[in-house]
Amino acid sequence: MATLPSGTLGTLDPASDRAVFRQIADQIRDAITKGRFTEGAKLPSEAELVEHYGVSRMTVRNALGVVQGEGLVRAEHGKGVFVRPRPPVRRLASDRFARRHREAGRSAFTVEAEAAGSRPEVDSLEIREERPSADVSTRLGGPRRVLARRRRYLLDGRPVEFAASYLPLDIAQSTPITEPNPGPGGIYARLEEAGHTLDRFDEEIRARMPSPHEIRALELAPGVPVIHLIRTAFDTAARPVEVCDTVMAADAYVLAYQLPAT
Amino acid sequence: MATLPSGTLGTLDPASDRAVFRQIADQIRDAITKGRFTEGAKLPSEAELVEHYGVSRMTVRNALGVVQGEGLVRAEHGKGVFVRPRPPVRRLASDRFARRHREAGRSAFTVEAEAAGSRPEVDSLEIREERPSADVSTRLGGPRRVLARRRRYLLDGRPVEFAASYLPLDIAQSTPITEPNPGPGGIYARLEEAGHTLDRFDEEIRARMPSPHEIRALELAPGVPVIHLIRTAFDTAARPVEVCDTVMAADAYVLAYQLPAT
């Protein structure tokens, strides 16, 4: 019933051949990107938009569905539709696996998050032996069994990443790598102690929309893609000693790399 | 009217508290990922799904909207809904700017695409002087004017990437960099000839959903994110000499990096 703040949203162009719900979506998107609705602000309710534009509710919902799909707004059942705040971003530097970062007694994730003023958490830690997938097996040089370590990372209670590490069983067994807490410096430190001095990492990066499982595990809002990173660690004998498969909420990460211009 | 091939899609569970359109979407997704619908195959028409599930057409369309948003299928007006084929993927190696790749007379994109058996194309080449954005200016050390080179890359007629290079005007002016074709080895070769031997590149990678403009420029299907890469090139005097802002169709790229374990 309350009228809209004048000027925040315009009117429809009946002459346009652009669908009505798209015109409405355009205006909402425009109002957000131009700052007429600020972060966290509540959009007019569906009923108000119905009144303002003189269309049916389904048309308004269709328009809201578009801007929801773009990740601009989030609907909360019973409360309203709100402009999505931009979450804080975690920056992954390309030297994050350098040996000098491996000395501390805690994991890289923990140290880095606390330095950035966030509260880090690791959960769903699962460690087991298993038969590797074809892809993992290929990357690791074809072992028949691997040790898999799966875990999920959270910042301030929000899940941002989950990862699975796979190591050839003959390397990992009878080392602390099979323990939930592998000790200071993490599994890379243990690998080096076991004689596998690390030489280089290969990383492959893809971006795509999440699967339903990933949406649940990362509590992703609609319209947020994931970054899929597959890292292979090689020792100085050029043997692959670990494959780490990581899925990150794309709105929480920036990856940074330094390349020599050799 | 035609009945569905038996077994491709199941039935609804009225006892489930999962919304009907989500159950239908789940079944379609499942049928695709399990290969019961292959790439390019036509899904049952909306009318057939209405009949099969005994629901209204809007509910079926809602379900189809879900799997469309996930990028699994593409609707073609008047024809039907089809399983999206996986496009060929272009792999960007981390040594793609190594000097040894800079000798050829043609651009890296052209050479690499032809080697992979694709037909490369570059269009919308625009070269002009302009005032840099705040972000570009910061990355370049604060020049007041820059040379901007914008272009779009296509493979087999499909746009896959567009990019803008920014160079401080005092470096770029009176070099072939201001020409549409900067000559063999590209602008990096010209920079080195002008005394700016390249030392390293910094790259920042983000993934997000595309803006409407990006959807048009890359002809993106719904549910396809973009990879946003910002590269800064530094010369041996540690001066930033180029910023390249690249937006790529995420379904067409894999980025590969090699990191030393130093």
Add this chain to the structure above:
DNA sequence: CTCCTTTAGATATCTAGACAAGTTACTGTG
């Protein structure tokens, strides 16, 4: 005052139908 109930308002889901517009195949005419 505290706690529970009610109520109003918000989004979520679903129905049944209408017309528009693109695609394909058939049909009949020249």
Add this chain to the structure above:
DNA sequence: CACAGTAACTTGTCTAGATATCTAAAGGAG
């Protein structure tokens, strides 16, 4: 045979409701 027209089928858009469920605020009982 060539071709224009047409019919059937497809997705796209929109309407006008209905019921369900969640949230928050108001009001009443103790």
